[in-house]
Amino acid sequence: xxxxxxxxxxxxxxxxxxxxxxxxxxxxxxxxxxxxxxxxxxxxxxxxxxxxxxxxxxxxxxxxxxxxxxxxxxxxxxxxxxxxxxxxxxxxxxxxxxxxxxxxxxxxxxxxxxxxxxxxxxxxxxxxxxxxxxxx
Numbered sequence: 001x002x003x004x005x006x007x008x009x010x011x012x013x014x015x016x017x018x019x020x021x022x023x024x025x026x027x028x029x030x031x032x033x034x035x036x037x038x039x040x041x042x043x044x045x046x047x048x049x050x051x052x053x054x055x056x057x058x059x060x061x062x063x064x065x066x067x068x069x070x071x072x073x074x075x076x077x078x079x080x081x082x083x084x085x086x087x088x089x090x091x092x093x094x095x096x097x098x099x100x101x102x103x104x105x106x107x108x109x110x111x112x113x114x115x116x117x118x119x120x121x122x123x124x125x126x127x128x129x130x131x132x133x134x135x136x
Contacts, residue, residue, distance in 0.1 A: 011131030047118025
């Protein structure tokens, strides 16, 4: 069973940058579709970005497109989310997630651009989350 651990969250001023990392144990990261979601208290989880195995397909929500970049670091064995030009509305708990049981996660990522979102229900393994706070 895969275990996901996020790191890299913190407090940053508007316009600043943060790099989140998602480490996976139990399975080879290159073979996994990894998605990043974020959640604010009282709201549903929002799919922010995802990448399919070997980064063949990547997706960004409209709210982060052009500011966030998802990538795999083979040396660190992580999937990272580089966040730049951060805004107060980016404040949330950020989670990474993967789908190891079916192809639903990969399908969700490949079709996300056309659908306009990533469904959290397509991912069954989640990290514990890391808090990102954008504030002056």
